[in-house]
Amino acid sequence: MPRDGWETLRAGITDHRHGKLGMVARCIACNGEVYITTAQGRPLFAHYQGSDTRCPWYSGKNMHPNDARAAQYHGQQESEAHRRMCELIAELCGLDERCEGTKVDEYRAPTENEYGRYPDVLVNWRVFGQFAVEYQMSHTFQTEVSQRCIHYEREGIPLLWVLSSFDPARVPQAVSDVVHRHRGNAFVLDQAAVAESRRLQTLVLTCFMSNGEGYDEPILIRFDALKFPDSRRPFVEDRLIMPLLDQIAARRLPYFEALKDWDHHSNRLPIDELTSFKNRLHVDRLIAAAFSIMETAAGRPQNFASDHENIKGMINTYQNTGSLAPYAKLLMTLIENTSQRALLEDTVGSNLRRTISGQGKFADVEQVSEISPEWQLLRRLLPEALDPFERQRLKEAGALPEWAI
Ligand SMILES: [Zn+2]
Structure with missing residues (x-):
């Protein structure tokens, strides 16, 4: 992780400890809360005071900040x-x-x-x-x-x-x-x-x-x-934040270009990194749907994925025909973290929930998980909504774009 990445974690963890909504990190062995300290310039996780001393990774009593401070102020x-x-x-x-x-x-x-x-x-x-x-x-x-x-x-x-x-x-x-x-x-x-x-x-x-x-x-x-x-x-x-937003925009650019004249089915999106996916049409459709949700949330109503008038018609149809059914949970997470979340109280929400719970014709549909390549891809393309860490980082800087609020 680059320095400004782990420093964001370090700041977020400490802020959370001091009463501001931030981030929590836990030891994978004892589940106790940990923070990030440094030794010779390298970041390390350490247990907070009061952690379980039986944890194999517990490394002794921490110095209370007040004592550490006093030790450091060499007199007057x-x-x-x-x-x-x-x-x-x-x-x-x-x-x-x-x-x-x-x-x-x-x-x-x-x-x-x-x-x-x-x-x-x-x-x-x-x-x-x-x-x-x-x-x-x-x-x-x-x-x-x-x-x-x-x-x-x-x-x-x-x-x-x-x-x-x-x-x-x-x-x-x-x-x-x-x-x-x-x-x-x-x-x-x-x-x-x-x-x-x-x-x-x-x-x-x-x-x-x-x-x-x-x-x-x-x-x-x-x-x-x-x-x-x-x-x-x-x-x-x-x-820190502007270079990050520029990077995200650069990642999305080839997708926007390809979606512009996509005919919704026959031509595959001409993007190299998509060639490894098995069911290409469904993945292309997923990306088109996700980008449409983002654009609509940003106040630029857009539907790259179908001929429907809006994203509501598009999502409902693809849920019913099944082509986006394995991505119901992913789409729900995305929508939840955008200005379009009211859609989830509507037919879009009930359709997605029905698919996720595997009712009726969706009994055999397995939802892709957060570690699936599809979820990972969208997380990288739309981190403002789908990457909890980047989301927190932007929020912290007051730079989370309106569409992802
Ligand atoms: Zn531990």
């Missing part, structure tokens, strides 16, 4: 340097005439129950409102990163993680976790950023952007030129 020295940097950030923000006030390490009560936080720097901007900055000097633990991200997201306050330094050639996991939360953008307050902040009379940061393999040459960026997504964690350019 670091916290003093940290404090000075936070004051510098507050001072630079204060240069901007829109700045209505700054607070360093002061308690901020939450708007709803739960606990408040001590943001490193809390800035109040005219019009824009509150803005939190966390300054990361040493390792900030993933649990802490997660808790803060969830907290500020819930409070609707933008959160910017600023790094004390950044070496693109050597990025420790704790830093990478923070960069991941900013869509592959690393923000640093270095000498150049401080000088430019004073010149422009506002907060300017140095930003390194991931390019998949390493990082581009850094640029200087004003805080008010950043993009603020729903997650409230700003970025200059989205270097």
